[in-house]
Amino acid sequence: MRIAHTLTELRNALDGHRRPAFVPTMGNLHAGHIALIERAKPLGDVTVASIFVNRLQFLPHEDFDSYPRTWERDCEQLRAAGCDVLFAPRETDLYPEPQTFKVHPDPALANLLEGQFRPGFFIGVSTVVMKLFSCVQPRVTVFGKKDYQQLMVIRQLVNQFAMPIEVIGAETLRADDGLALSSRNGALSAEERLEAVQLYQVLRAMSDEVRETGGRVRDLGEIENRATQALVSRGWQPDYLALRRRSDLLPPAADDMTSPMVAVGAARLGNIRLIDNLEIEF
Ligand code: PAF
Numbered sequence: 001m002r003i004a005h006t007l008t009e010l011r012n013a014l015d016g017h018r019r020p021a022f023v024p025t026m027g028n029l030h031a032g033h034i035a036l037i038e039r040a041k042p043l044g045d046v047t048v049a050s051i052f053v054n055r056l057q058f059l060p061h062e063d064f065d066s067y068p069r070t071w072e073r074d075c076e077q078l079r080a081a082g083c084d085v086l087f088a089p090r091e092t093d094l095y096p097e098p099q100t101f102k103v104h105p106d107p108a109l110a111n112l113l114e115g116q117f118r119p120g121f122f123i124g125v126s127t128v129v130m131k132l133f134s135c136v137q138p139r140v141t142v143f144g145k146k147d148y149q150q151l152m153v154i155r156q157l158v159n160q161f162a163m164p165i166e167v168i169g170a171e172t173l174r175a176d177d178g179l180a181l182s183s184r185n186g187a188l189s190a191e192e193r194l195e196a197v198q199l200y201q202v203l204r205a206m207s208d209e210v211r212e213t214g215g216r217v218r219d220l221g222e223i224e225n226r227a228t229q230a231l232v233s234r235g236w237q238p239d240y241l242a243l244r245r246r247s248d249l250l251p252p253a254a255d256d257m258t259s260p261m262v263a264v265g266a267a268r269l270g271n272i273r274l275i276d277n278l279e280i281e282f
Contacts, residue, residue, distance in 0.1 A: 001079045003086045006093050007135055013085045014136070017046040020085075022138035024129060027051040028068040029077050032144060032173040032181035037081045039170045040142045048136050049078055050087040052094060056102075057124030068186060087136060094131060102127045105153050112249050113264060114149050114275070117239040122153050129154055133163060141165055146172040146180050148264060148277045149249060172276070174200070180276045187272050198234055199265055199276050202227040206243060206263040207280045214282065217257050231267050238267035246279065258282060 004010035014020060021044025023036045033049075041047050051074055058064035071088075078086055103126035107115075110122035133141070143151045151169045158165050173181045178200040179193075188196055206227050210217055217223070220243045227241040245252045246260040260282075266275040 001075070001083055001086055003075070003088060005088055005090060007089075010085070010087050010135055014046060014048070017044075019044045019139040020046050020048050020136055022048045022050070022132075022136045022141045024050045024052075024132050024141070024143075026053045026067065026183070027074050028070050028183040028186070029074045030181050030183065030185075032146065034077055034081045035173050036142045036144055036170050037078065037083050039168065040140065041082060043140045043142075043166075043168070044138070046084045047082065048085045048087060048138065049083050050089075050132055050136070052087075052089055052128065052132070054124060054128040055091065055095075056099060056127055057121050059118060059120065062118075068183060087132075089135075094128070094135075099127060099131075103130050103157065106156060109149070109156065109249060110153055112149070113240055113242065113244075114266065117266065122150070125150055126153060126157050130157065130161075133165065138165055140168060142168045142170050144172060145169045145279075146182065146276065148262060152249065178204070180274075182274065184272050184274060188269070192269050192272065195234065196269055196274060198231060198236070199267055199269075199274050200278075202230050202241060203263045203265050203276055203278045205230075206241065207278045210243060210257075210261060210263075210280050211282060214258075220251065220257075227265070236267045236269055238265065239273070241265040241267070243280075 002013040004013045021040035023040050025033050053067050055064055102123050105122050105126045115122050143154055145151060155167050158167050177197045179197045206223050209223050224241050228238050231238045242264050244262055244264060246262050252259055261280040262277050264277040
């Protein structure tokens, strides 16, 4: 695996390749990331991963400084997975001057849910992804569905700027008990790790309830409140638990309960904020 820190090194490593398949990450890799690499591998003529902890997508009180950096282990995992090129720019490589020119995604999507609780998050994500795309110039990119709204924002970014990139959404990888794999799981205590699966459980319960009614739910708010209370009573601090349309992440209209839906949730357990979602199949 070739490691490129600068844009020149990256261009040299990709010289002669016409169809890079790209998986952007912030490092601290786990099996979920490796599954994205596996998914990308057959889709391009060179597989590229990036590791860059993007300051722009963290709010001042968030965990940018303490975000786990596990360089050696990440490189080993990527090598073992057969990744060809790792782009790991330093902050001065990607942001040699303050990034004053930013990408502002459509607020109708980006200010909902995650965007409501992490204002500016999707501006930071869109800006860095746009920049990584201009560096790597992929023909295909793989994002995990665990960050459901992020995947939707990236699809819009690619469509609206007519980028010649195919965006693939890969299914969420889960631990045996159902907890979605995430870099932040490593920061949970043993006790919190046992409790963490409850986020998945309440999303499962929400989704089952909607499915069992065959789309004839009268009050989605009631299901959402019950799910919120279930987590609160176990000591969680939920940001949101919501049933939304998959097309735009808005609440479905009362007469449109059969359009494809997704149960989305974000909640804090101790100091760790976890997010997850489940697509609801009728
Ligand atoms: O999902 C992530 O790890 C990050 O948001 C991404 C897409 C690598 C941008 O920094």
